[in-house]
Amino acid sequence: MSDATPTPTATPERPQLPAQSPPVDPAETAVASDKAASAGKLSWWRGDGGDGAKRNLGLIGVLAALIVVGAVTKPDLYGDPNWVWNNVLAILQLASVVGVVTVGMTFVIIGGGIDLSVGAIVALAGVWCTTVATQSYGAGGMIFTALVVGICVGLVNGVLISYGRLVPFIATLAMLVAARGLAASISNKQTQVSSSTFINDIAARKVIGIPILVYILGAVVLAGWVVLNRTTFGRRTIAVGGNPEAARLAGINVRRHTMLLYALSGLCCGIAAIMLTSQATSAQAAMANLYELDAIAAAIIGGTLLSGGRGTIVGSLLGVIIFATITNLFAINGLSIEAQNMVKGGIIVAAVLIQQFKFKSVTRLLARNRVTTAT
Amino acid sequence: MTQHSRDLSRRRLLFGGAAVGAATLLTACTSNETPAASTQTKAAGNSEGNNAPGKKVVIGFSAPAADHGWMGAIHANAKAQAAAYSDVEFKEVDGGSNSEAQRSTLGTLIAQKPDIIVVLPHDGKEVNAVALQAMQAGIPIVNLDRAFPDALASRLVIKGDNYGMGVSAGHFIGKMLKDKGVANPVIGEIAGLEIPLTVERSEGFKAALATYGFKVTNRRSAEFTSDSGQREASQLLQALPKIDAVWNHDDDQGIGVLAAIKQANRSEFFMVGGAGSKLAIDAIKADNTVLKATVTYNPSMASSAVSLARLIAQGRGMGDLTELQVPKEVTLASETITKENASSYDKLGF
Numbered sequence: 001m002s003d004a005t006p007t008p009t010a011t012p013e014r015p016q017l018p019a020q021s022p023p024v025d026p027a028e029t030a031v032a033s034d035k036a037a038s039a040g041k042l043s044w045w046r047g048d049g050g051d052g053a054k055r056n057l058g059l060i061g062v063l064a065a066l067i068v069v070g071a072v073t074k075p076d077l078y079g080d081p082n083w084v085w086n087n088v089l090a091i092l093q094l095a096s097v098v099g100v101v102t103v104g105m106t107f108v109i110i111g112g113g114i115d116l117s118v119g120a121i122v123a124l125a126g127v128w129c130t131t132v133a134t135q136s137y138g139a140g141g142m143i144f145t146a147l148v149v150g151i152c153v154g155l156v157n158g159v160l161i162s163y164g165r166l167v168p169f170i171a172t173l174a175m176l177v178a179a180r181g182l183a184a185s186i187s188n189k190q191t192q193v194s195s196s197t198f199i200n201d202i203a204a205r206k207v208i209g210i211p212i213l214v215y216i217l218g219a220v221v222l223a224g225w226v227v228l229n230r231t232t233f234g235r236r237t238i239a240v241g242g243n244p245e246a247a248r249l250a251g252i253n254v255r256r257h258t259m260l261l262y263a264l265s266g267l268c269c270g271i272a273a274i275m276l277t278s279q280a281t282s283a284q285a286a287m288a289n290l291y292e293l294d295a296i297a298a299a300i301i302g303g304t305l306l307s308g309g310r311g312t313i314v315g316s317l318l319g320v321i322i323f324a325t326i327t328n329l330f331a332i333n334g335l336s337i338e339a340q341n342m343v344k345g346g347i348i349v350a351a352v353l354i355q356q357f358k359f360k361s362v363t364r365l366l367a368r369n370r371v372t373t374a375t
Numbered sequence: 376m377t378q379h380s381r382d383l384s385r386r387r388l389l390f391g392g393a394a395v396g397a398a399t400l401l402t403a404c405t406s407n408e409t410p411a412a413s414t415q416t417k418a419a420g421n422s423e424g425n426n427a428p429g430k431k432v433v434i435g436f437s438a439p440a441a442d443h444g445w446m447g448a449i450h451a452n453a454k455a456q457a458a459a460y461s462d463v464e465f466k467e468v469d470g471g472s473n474s475e476a477q478r479s480t481l482g483t484l485i486a487q488k489p490d491i492i493v494v495l496p497h498d499g500k501e502v503n504a505v506a507l508q509a510m511q512a513g514i515p516i517v518n519l520d521r522a523f524p525d526a527l528a529s530r531l532v533i534k535g536d537n538y539g540m541g542v543s544a545g546h547f548i549g550k551m552l553k554d555k556g557v558a559n560p561v562i563g564e565i566a567g568l569e570i571p572l573t574v575e576r577s578e579g580f581k582a583a584l585a586t587y588g589f590k591v592t593n594r595r596s597a598e599f600t601s602d603s604g605q606r607e608a609s610q611l612l613q614a615l616p617k618i619d620a621v622w623n624h625d626d627d628q629g630i631g632v633l634a635a636i637k638q639a640n641r642s643e644f645f646m647v648g649g650a651g652s653k654l655a656i657d658a659i660k661a662d663n664t665v666l667k668a669t670v671t672y673n674p675s676m677a678s679s680a681v682s683l684a685r686l687i688a689q690g691r692g693m694g695d696l697t698e699l700q701v702p703k704e705v706t707l708a709s710e711t712i713t714k715e716n717a718s719s720y721d722k723l724g725f
Contacts, residue, residue, distance in 0.1 A: 083616065090613045094606065184440070189447035191601055191627045193654065204638045279638070280601040280631040286443060287602040331610035334593040337569065 055303045059318040066325045073333050087328065089211055093203075095324035096217040097122075097275045098294045099317060103224040104268030105295040106316040110228070111261040112241035112308030113168040117157060118269050119291035120179035125149040125273035126283030127183040130192035139198035146277070147270040153179060154266015158259030176292070183285035191284040194277055202278040213275055220271060224313040237261060242309030297344070298323055301351040322347075414448075414455035415675035415723050425686060425694040428462045432688040434681060435484045436467045437477060438495035438519070443599055444627045445650055448674035448725035449495060449519075456678035463685055474501035481505045485512060490688040491530075493680045495519040503528050517684045520676060521572075530687060532704045533680050535672040537572045538579035539709035543670040544622045544647045545583025547711050551645065551667075552619055553587055560619035563611045563644075564594040565604060565632055567624045576624055576649070597628050605631030609639060618644040626652035626669055633664055641665075651712055653724030660717040671710045674725050679705070 071078040078084055101118050108115045128134065129146035137145075153175065160171040194200055205212050228234035239247040240257050248254045272291075277283045300306060301322065302315025323344065330340040434457060441447040450467075457465035466489055468480040474497040482505060484492060492514055496502035499521045506516045506528040515530035516523075522532050552560045564580065567573045577594065584590055595611050597603035604623065612618070612635065623632045626648045636642070648655045648669035655669045683701050686692065692699045712720045 077614075077616070087613055090609060094609070189441035189450075190444050191630060193630060200634070203634070276602050279634065280605045281634040282601045282630045284443070284600055284602075284627070286598070286600045289598055289600065289603065328610060328613065331593075331595060331607075332614040334614065336594075337596045 056312070056315055056318060059302065059315065059322060063318065063322055063325060066322065066329060070325075070329050070332065073329075077332065087332075089214065091321065091324045091328050092214045092217070093211050093279075094327060095317075095320045096211075096213040097272045097279070097288075098291060098298065098323070099217045099320040100220045100268050100272040100275065101291055102295040102298045102316045102320050103220050103313060104265035105292075106224070106299045106302070106304055106311055106313055107228065107237055108168075108261050108265045109296070109299050109304050109306060110241045110308060110311040111237045111258060112244060113161065113258065113261065114172065114296070114306075115157065115262060115265045116169065116172040116292045117153070117175035117179055118265065118295055119288040120176045120183070121150055121153045121266055121269035122273045122276060122288035122291060123283070123285055124153060124179040124183040124186075125270045126277045126287060127187040127192055127285055129273065130194050130277055130283040131186055135195055139196045142194075142196060142199055142277075143274055146273045147267065150266040150268070150270020150273065151263050152266070154263040154269070155259065157266070158262030161262065162255040162259040180285055187283070187285050189285070191282050193282045199274065199278050200281045202275070203281075213279070216271065216275060220268065221313055221317050228313055233257075233260075238309055240308075294320075294323060297348045301348065306352075414452045414678070415673070415725070416452070416456045416459050416678050425682075425691065426460075428460075429685075429689040429691065431462050431464070432491065432685060433464045433466055433489040434684050434688065435487075435489035435492035435514075436465065436494075436681070437470045437481050437484065437492065438677075439470045439477065439497050440472050444652060444725065445625075445672075445674050449677040452674055452677040452725075453493065453681050456681040460685060462689075463681070465681075470495070470497070474498050477502055478505045481509070485509045485514060488512075489514065491515045491517060491684045493517040493519055493677075493684050495677070496521050496523070499523045515684075515687055517680050517687070519680045530703070531680075531683060531701060533676055533683065533707075534705075535676060535707050536709045537575040537672070539706075540624075540649055540670045540672050541576040541579025541581070541622075542583040543709045543711045544649065544668075545580045545586075547647055547668050547670070547713075548620045548622060549584055549587035549589055552589065557619050560589055561592045561615055561617060562589060563615055563618050563621040564591045565607050565611060565621065565623040565628070566594060566596040567599045567628060569596050573624065580622055597625075597631075599625050599628050601628055601631035601634075603631065604628030605635045605638075608632040608635035612636065612639045612641055620644055621646045621665075622649070623647070624649045626650045626655040629655060629666070629669075633658070633666065636665055651710075651720060651724060653721075656712060656717050656720055656724040659712060659714055662714055668711055668713045671707075671712065671720075671723070673707065673723055675723055676707055679707075 077087075101122065105115055105118060125146040128149045129142040134141050134145045157172055157175055160166045161168050164171070202212050207215065228237065236247065236252050236257055239250065239252060240254050244254050272288070273283070276288060280287065298319030299311065299316045300319070302312065302317070302319035304311030304316060326343060326347075327340060330337075330343075436453050436457075438449055438453070439446060441450050454465060454467065457463045466484065466487070468484045470477045471480060477497055478501070481492075481494065481502070485505070485508065492509055494502065494506060494516055496506075496518075499518070500523075503523045503525050506518070506523055507525060509516055510528060510530070516528060518529035518532045518534075520534045522534060523529055548562065562584065564577065566577055573596070581591060593611055593614050595607035597607040604625075608623075608631065611621070618641070621644060623629045623646060627650070629648045629652075632646070636646075642665055644665060645667045646665045648666055649672060651669050651671040651673055655666060658664050658666045659668060683693070683705070687701050693701055696702070
């Protein structure tokens, strides 16, 4: 791949600030919000607001390669178009729950944080919505409970991090342990079977040949994309993650915004909990094991910068689908889970290495750019 | 809207949300009744006077924190069996979530000098040293399920038969397929978390199938949870468009496996479960799913461990055996529960 050099823009643009923000000293922002500014300047090259088209093309290439591997290793299965269509749906269904969690995670990471508690929140929300008490209110009560529990736990994370000034890593790590503990005590340490046919049918039903879970994933991804790329909330998220101090000077309530990001992640976990409960027709404290790793890995592969300020929803979605495709490929060839995990690990490392090199070269280009335009 | 009123309405919203959340929390806590503890014990007075009250003994108990139906049943069974004896004082310490936590709580238990301790270790190897220390201090150890590598570390080992589970499942599947006259069967296996006991189960399964000339076509490992069971089963079904039989290692994870089978609309095969949960026994009895049998790995072993610990502490033997002392090792048999015998296993379902 050749590195496309961005054409120098005539004047360096300031970061797009929210309309209602008070005037700030331009000099300060220029120095401070380096990353946020570059995101705006290079947006044509990067596509949707952050990273974008080029990287996503690379990911689609990886996906295509995986499909070719599948077709070569199992020609008899891939020869049947009916089976292939079903397998595409199976992969999307496999990606759906983690995908929803990853959308929330992408927001948190772009905003400069990390949420290690997502798996535990999914388990807690799932277990809570399948307790005898909430099940007696029917499917509506269960869905409501899962969403409320997700948002509340996310808010607790957010408050601890923004106002309690805990490092996100520590706060969400603590929540990881605590939420699973609470889930275990609520569930009486038993697998809670869902008796709601409505909930159980969500995963079993299809509309126009496509499983409902895939529609839910699509809706969440679309909503995530709109919020990140077309709203003030999204622009603020990128600004806060890129440089919190600059964002604060630009009039963004950084603390409140950070808190909301964790609540958003919690909401996604609540949605995922309903989906997972529906798939497994039950919930238990140990479910959604290691979802935090899957979600973080997918976001990073999708081009989200772990230090914040950059990332795309489409990239994250592609990351999740690539992981699901690998799992599917290994299952279809009857290969062991150990080998699968090794390959996954390798892919994560490779993606981060590529990202680092790329990002370095981009910042170098930017630095050169600034010098030429300044003189 | 003025800034003030906007603040106010936001505050209202937050308060409202908090109130709703609190209400949900309260209802969930108050009305989620603990289902009547169903435990497996042996009724008093039917085995040669072993149940007659004897010397008063204190039995210590340590097992990993229950994160799963089977482990929950282990805790409940031990407690209930101890309560069935008037001469037993039961002292349970928190086994924590890892070997280190278990070692430290076991240390405090040893310091209290109970007459005997029943231990289900996180990992036999990692808790071995503490058990050895207790034995040296004169407190006998009953090693439940996960064996210590050192024979000196326990007075009695009572455990389930993981290899035997695989063998039972393999024989059931092998025989069914032979009877049906299937020549080259497609056999799927959904294993649990890849730990030594799972590997033993799979080896037993492989060995038993080999006696019929069969082998496993595709093996996926889940994590003993229903969501991972669903995930792996859906992938297995995708990989094998036509299946003859499936062995799923664990009935808890089997809830998800059955859900995946239903979601994929498949029913051309039969399935064997593992452990013997109440749900699985009910499903086998009802005979309306692909689940036709399950092989036992029963948490009733915790009840038996407490009973035997009591006898050891009191210096008594087992009523039906000729020996004057309790044997050194007991391995439960892995039984096969089918539609025919399901009702007699009702009392052991957990």
